[in-house]
Amino acid sequence: MVPHLITALTGPINELEQRILESLPAIERWFRLEWMEHTPPFYTSVDLRNAGFKLAPVDTNLFPGGFNNLTPEMLPLAVQAAMAAIEKICPEAKNLLLIPESHTRNSFYLLNVARLVEIFHQAGLNVRLGSLDPAVTAPTPIALPDGSSLTIEPLVRTRGRIGLKGFDPCTILLNNDLSAGLPEVLSDVHQQYLLPPLHAGWAVRRKTKHFAAYEELAKKFAKLLGMDPWLINPLFAHCGEVNFTEGAGADCLASNAETLLAKIRRKYKEYGIQEKPFLIVKADAGTYGMGIMTVRDPKELADLSRRTRNKMSVIKDGQEVSEVILQEGVPTYERINEAAAEPVVYMIDRYVVGGFYRVNAERGVDENLNAPGASFVPLAFAGSNQLPKPGAKPGASAPNRFYMYGVIARLAMVAASYELEATDPDAEVYE
């Protein structure tokens, strides 16, 4: 069940693991207190990087698309968490409308949709699928690789409510990250729960806002554990007016890269880390592993090839990149069969429900793994392996490492909650 890991996890991470295990009741209480004041996102997945000397989230997804990568053993946890989520939001609900990505025939993604339907059906809801694609004008069956099928239906918008023909949901669950913009049909929904909220979509959301919130929380959390927040926090900077095709914003990129690399170098020196620091430069909005490059030297940014410019300039749904995040690169020192691997943790409501390794044999330890060639190996998050084993030698126990991953992933989830509060256009402001 536990994938064979070749890890060089010594020093700071083992200390972190030990401290996290020893502080388990304090950590869980800290989360409980956070959730008394803040609302967790409906569901979240977090990409983590474990460098041995540092463990940090590098991407927090509020429209997770890989539920199919969780093992069947993890399903009861997901169903139980979904029951808890529904009970809070809409206990009297009968119907859930799920809006998946449009235009996709990607069979992995469709299996994710099927898995979500299964989870929310088992949790006790009638689940149907609605499409944002105007080309879907009648119920349309889509075949799945396992021989089953899904039916996607056109949305029906009445004045106050969104539904399908003969189907009036209490909650509308988006599994569409709205990269293409905010669709008219979803605007001004006040009688139903639309989750995640529209401003969680990439049309509005910015990674830098997320990591700013995460940085604050990492500091608070590090204080609780008596450690350096850098051990769990990836440094970052922002450039606001970049146009890769025309070369605009190159100065900002270069100077920010310089400053950021200098900061990382100082930290590496402090911890005696013999690596060469690097940055990940990526679109501040967006996902799907598009528009991402590794930068080892600021000069690389001044001298981009046409191919890189093109690659960096456009992301999913043809959206142009104008805002950029420069993020401290966290190398991954986890391997599965010699391929670079990074853990991805899945959560529903406040609960860790599973996870997997994203593995990519075609990529280096300092590169984005969410790229062609990626495959997925379930993490032994479920079963007893999710639970920490006190007394095991630090770094030697997969369950303890997975518990640590769950803690850092939940920290990123709390950050997403703060981020969504701070960016909520409908928030009431008390002054």
Add this chain to the structure above:
Amino acid sequence: MVPHLITALTGPINELEQRILESLPAIERWFRLEWMEHTPPFYTSVDLRNAGFKLAPVDTNLFPGGFNNLTPEMLPLAVQAAMAAIEKICPEAKNLLLIPESHTRNSFYLLNVARLVEIFHQAGLNVRLGSLDPAVTAPTPIALPDGSSLTIEPLVRTRGRIGLKGFDPCTILLNNDLSAGLPEVLSDVHQQYLLPPLHAGWAVRRKTKHFAAYEELAKKFAKLLGMDPWLINPLFAHCGEVNFTEGAGADCLASNAETLLAKIRRKYKEYGIQEKPFLIVKADAGTYGMGIMTVRDPKELADLSRRTRNKMSVIKDGQEVSEVILQEGVPTYERINEAAAEPVVYMIDRYVVGGFYRVNAERGVDENLNAPGASFVPLAFAGSNQLPKPGAKPGASAPNRFYMYGVIARLAMVAASYELEATDPDAEVYE
């Protein structure tokens, strides 16, 4: 993982299973609505009997003592449910005081206590054990069969609060069913949560009150599913002033037995069941499988042997039996390796977290299995097997049967919630 079951499950139960599966969203919604109005017991275990023609709870335990019989795979579900429970009751809590049974050196029971400590530790609490036994005057280590140990400490009662030396808990969790009476040290606790409440203990609780509440709920639930409530409800009667040693109350027992057997006979006739009806006569308060007999003919009750009188007259902690429940006997037609088996479902808060079969090769299908010779086989409640598989042939799918067991067990849990409300001595009455 799924124990080999030899079952003769045809007819009504298969129809029930099918109806339960088809009605999954309606059933889960029904439970959600119940939990909006009522508070689930902190934890519950329910003994079920599946007769093929009928599935019914026969005992609902509010101080479950077999958490050690759940497999490690089921633990994450228990931890997640415990987190949900704590969050509702006392989110700011650091400490949980667990009060186990006194005087017990039963190593199975001690493993149950160790498992509870583990579950609540993992859920994020500092857990320590306090004893009601006045002989415990200093922290006392108790060795466990697995080589680990537990430390049990004397309770410290200050005016308003219960704790241990240097340990002030927010919640006091009883795993002691208070058969011996309500201890003075637990009275008038108003600043802390004492769970389950004192009136859930056998010093106050009565099985007939529970099954009266269950009967009402079984009727409501059967209406939802459009079926005969008898298929899930064991008939019962009550005798209030029985003294087995002196022979008092024999008339009540005999006449109630006569009436009850006649009712069952009519039902058997209605469904074409070719069995001989029987009753289980047991103490209306109490547990541990003590003071229980099978009655096939009312005459047996008039003509009890001295041995049976002695057996029936005293239960756990030497308490005399004066109130008796006569319960419709539900034969079990589940077998593991040819031994009679009955499912036991474990719940924390409102969630099914696991279960097992109680198996007893020395007992018949119409006898109490909670007796010397009993062993425990984990039910495949956890893993994906907890989740129903739509489309499977009724009666042919273990997961579907387990889902059905979880539904009926939860129905008994809702009944316990109603029962505790109705018997709450501190309840505010609105007239």
